[in-house]
Amino acid sequence: MNSLGIGLIGTGFMGKCHALAYGSVKAVFGDVPDIRLEVLCDVPADKADAFADQFGFARATATWQDLIADPKVDIVCITTPNKVHKEMALAALEAGKHVHLEKPMALTLEDARQMLAVSERTAAKTIVGYNYLHNPAISHARKLIAEGAIGRIVHFRGMVDEDYQADPELAWTWRATRADAGLGALGDLGCHLVSLATALVGPVESLIAETRTVHATRPLDDGSAERRPVENEDIASALVTFENGVHGVISTSRSAWGRKSYIAFEVHGTEGMITFDQERMNELRLYQNRGPFGEQGFKTLLSGPAHPPYGQFVPAAGHQLGFNDLKVIEAHEFLQAISQHRPAVPSFREALHFEAVIHAIAEAASGQKRVFVK
Amino acid sequence: MNSLGIGLIGTGFMGKCHALAYGSVKAVFGDVPDIRLEVLCDVPADKADAFADQFGFARATATWQDLIADPKVDIVCITTPNKVHKEMALAALEAGKHVHLEKPMALTLEDARQMLAVSERTAAKTIVGYNYLHNPAISHARKLIAEGAIGRIVHFRGMVDEDYQADPELAWTWRATRADAGLGALGDLGCHLVSLATALVGPVESLIAETRTVHATRPLDDGSAERRPVENEDIASALVTFENGVHGVISTSRSAWGRKSYIAFEVHGTEGMITFDQERMNELRLYQNRGPFGEQGFKTLLSGPAHPPYGQFVPAAGHQLGFNDLKVIEAHEFLQAISQHRPAVPSFREALHFEAVIHAIAEAASGQKRVFVK
């Protein structure tokens, strides 16, 4: 395989992020095929044209089916609103294309399961955009845990918050609907936390949960006095039992003033603790019960070349990776998986578990019962 | 009332803290009666003698009943192990003495209820040692919330951790037993967090919960190979519903390596957020959704004279109060309540609610059901 062609659907937040990632992944890592930015899709057509020019794609289209059908496209990146993920991903898979899909996979777990089933009967590779997993600080946390640096894991706590739905007078949008957005904070944010929890502790077995809609209605953006109901959760929390028996606490809010990209967790072990906060994404904090008491304390590990693949970006420690760099690492993982004929991480299979957990949280909260994640 | 005599039972961690508090409360605040340190009780007698000399008490005894019977003792401070709290407190109340009791009130909720009942048919005043409530930073948080600085409260999260039971090979003690210690992390730590949650958000209505015993057995301290079971929880977490409908998350661990006095919380409001961590007890963090976006951020309020009664200790901001200073403020609250013939905060009545919550957590976890706090 000498080169791979990219077809990107969507030009928003994540669309641009994908464009930047595939545009620089070879320069950063070297060990990947040439990348051809072939087709960019958005509507209307002139928007697609303008962004194709900006992002450096060879062609533009307003018809995503054409992008998928393009023989020069090997990888289809889907960064569109959640409700069309399924249709696009299935079409791409059926066309034999590798699929780089933004999270969540779909609005419902049933849809996600169907997508997994299709992906597993094709030779195509899949990856889902759980980008925080690819932070070198997180990889280092996983390495430390695997090496026993904090002993046996006994407890996990995680929180993921933003404030994009904190303002009570923010206008009502499709995000507030079950039909178009599916879950609320769980789908936007909670699944990211689950991806990290799973990577650090293991799969989730069962849970009990609560959810809340902080702002019951929101005003229409049309100058009228009308308000429409918010149908999904602003806040969700769960007490989870991992398959290995570890007890965990998970909480998310999209209405948390001041939190911009707060993905914070603590992993408690029998010999130490690891903590992290995405708002300081280049820092991992490690406590180990070693040495004299007076010299024990939380150590801040500033990401550097000792935490691969940081060194591919900057050869000097502490210089800071950024959010967009995580997508470059994700793209690299996908390209490596394709070259090596192995599943990428996280493929639809792993991602399905993350999303099964958030749907279980919603179900446990509405049914006021323990739900087992299947 | 020209002066008040103190009888103190116990000379350990909290005993010394009480001795220092009553020994300095008048010097710090001025507006209280003279304090006479009358009787100190501990066993054996020579230990009581030695500490009476050190702490400046006029007399010592190894018989707590004598202390309570002493006519010069007006206030009985009880800082003994939890299992004798009830007997001592009831005796002191029956003798007409004011009672300054360390938390938790008792091993069981029934005992605590009986203690409240007795206290309410005497003229004596009671206060329970929920000292973190008296931190000027906490008082300021309450003031900010009352003033609407962060709008309507919509969510609470709190954690309280220490690592005194983190070492798997720590010897087995009475702390591991239901009979002598009652609850585990909930009784030692969790109730403190509940006291803060209640102060900031309001009483708790109901909850669901999980608990874990991290270290199932512990070795005996006698050189044998025997290990005994740990009967109470190392970790407990709950999803609580406050009476005002607010959803909260509460979690505690006594096996959390690296956490020394971690009592951290977040109060989410519709217009801002307040966060705090007792390990930096002189700092309160406040986010408000005011002014231009580019100038919004979490502000660190360093405790100072603008946060009463900080100024009674130091007239300059940022100079730092310490743990022992909180007990001085607590003693002052008790003395003021006695002088003003009003209930102290928190009296047995408020404390009973805090402890009802932790017992409800234990019950919800063991019964795998929602428990309403009565």
Add this chain to the structure above:
Amino acid sequence: MNSLGIGLIGTGFMGKCHALAYGSVKAVFGDVPDIRLEVLCDVPADKADAFADQFGFARATATWQDLIADPKVDIVCITTPNKVHKEMALAALEAGKHVHLEKPMALTLEDARQMLAVSERTAAKTIVGYNYLHNPAISHARKLIAEGAIGRIVHFRGMVDEDYQADPELAWTWRATRADAGLGALGDLGCHLVSLATALVGPVESLIAETRTVHATRPLDDGSAERRPVENEDIASALVTFENGVHGVISTSRSAWGRKSYIAFEVHGTEGMITFDQERMNELRLYQNRGPFGEQGFKTLLSGPAHPPYGQFVPAAGHQLGFNDLKVIEAHEFLQAISQHRPAVPSFREALHFEAVIHAIAEAASGQKRVFVK
């Protein structure tokens, strides 16, 4: 020596701090003689009376000479404005009393030298109120350095700032005058930093420096439009050479908005670094070049019983000492020195060096030349 009588001159910020310290030092430490709070002096007499009652002193006076002459007074604590330090200290020494003097010793170096000379021909002990030296975190830093934990010291940087003179429209007071206050920020704050620098690195040999008066004039507080000149420095900085050749940077400001008790330093060694900030006085940060690169980082050591004498205050780590606790440790050091017939640290001798450095800074700045500290 069964007991020691205290005479305290002054009831302000530091006066209260001394009263609290001597009122609790035996209860905290145990291993000291009984302390008698004998005489409190302030003017007018009724103020002295009121504070004697509040602080628990047996007698009050408005005449400091009477306090010194009182045969029951063994230790004279001087917490009055700087300009009367010399006269009071000399009188107390001549009367054979031990002297606990607040910093700075005197307005001029010549006066301080005279005070040292007198102290050294009496049997009396002296200590000067460089309280930050007594922080267990600082003592631990000294121990770490002595043990070679960060190798050979190669660089020191320190800053000490407050904002009590930051407001341009703050009224003119005696603090602005050479005659009554002597130095400005250097005398109030800078000398504290020098005490720490000296303790950590060693004595200072020579320096070059700059000073600035930020607010050239200040308004009178009498409703007039008159403004008077500020005669001493708001900001001072120096590049110092320690006697061991180490290069250091020292800077102080009393006009630094937001800084409340900022005494921050870094000690750079050939094998690590130690940093500290008094606004988080229970935290010491330590970096050591040991172990794998990926696990190196600044470790936060939270003060605890492993850092004596923290455990005398609280037996559990991380619970936080406060500003007033430092004075208790200082009083304990003084009482131990008296009992053990050894010099206290810092006596007039050490303190003289601290103050020689700040006067050298002022001289170097005004003369635009290198000044050697004598």
Add this chain to the structure above:
Amino acid sequence: MNSLGIGLIGTGFMGKCHALAYGSVKAVFGDVPDIRLEVLCDVPADKADAFADQFGFARATATWQDLIADPKVDIVCITTPNKVHKEMALAALEAGKHVHLEKPMALTLEDARQMLAVSERTAAKTIVGYNYLHNPAISHARKLIAEGAIGRIVHFRGMVDEDYQADPELAWTWRATRADAGLGALGDLGCHLVSLATALVGPVESLIAETRTVHATRPLDDGSAERRPVENEDIASALVTFENGVHGVISTSRSAWGRKSYIAFEVHGTEGMITFDQERMNELRLYQNRGPFGEQGFKTLLSGPAHPPYGQFVPAAGHQLGFNDLKVIEAHEFLQAISQHRPAVPSFREALHFEAVIHAIAEAASGQKRVFVK
């Protein structure tokens, strides 16, 4: 101008950074001409070939003169060792090419002056790689200062440290020589701090200074026991007077264990303070003396779309820019300057001042005298 061709000399730390920047600048910003990555130069030729393939350059060469002579190259990026900056930059300018030069401009101030002179008689644009200037947090600090958010500036303090020369047994290299490296920590790090100080406060008028070589000799890397002298400074500090009279403190070390990319400063104003640390490059701290005392404190402003051009990278606040993103902004500034026929910031003219300051520091230290920056 429809497109601009890039010739990049060097493929190391900064070479890769430039390649990534020019490879993504149009995708990030949109408003620039098409960028053609034309020629990459390094030695030996096969290294140049390999990196040209990785970075996406059309051609490779081992002869930098050929790169400059290439008619398709419009912008020459020079990221080679310092000692060849001058020759390459002059050649590029004489060839009429725009020059994007890494800092420092040259080994000596004389050379840098000559480079400026040449640049000012050509129509070519220049920019020097003072990348930290382009951080949106720094731009916001400048905006705040310009708006008077912290009043009149009265003091500046800055430190810039790394630990790449902290290990005493690190092998001797050309970095230790005056002939090949010129200055030490001042040239590598100090000039970055000066660039920020100047941007925030203004040009520097004069200074006094000290320098130290921490490790006098270093071992050869050839297995022999031979050690060679380190000829330039490991540490340098200066007390500077800005042209507007403000007093500043500047200090740098390349031997500061634990510091990875520490560029920290404080700007003190009459109404507030701003602080920053590059190791948390997405956070700006702001204190303002506004509102009630009890609600004043340092506010942490997390970079976001309100701080342009952050939003070009990520449309959501707090998601974090990284080190490499700063070079993209720098490249954008250069492209805009070229398009708009205006000088870029910082051009050779501004950069010359930054470097005049570091040379003045070296001169003041060696001559033990005040040096005026010319």
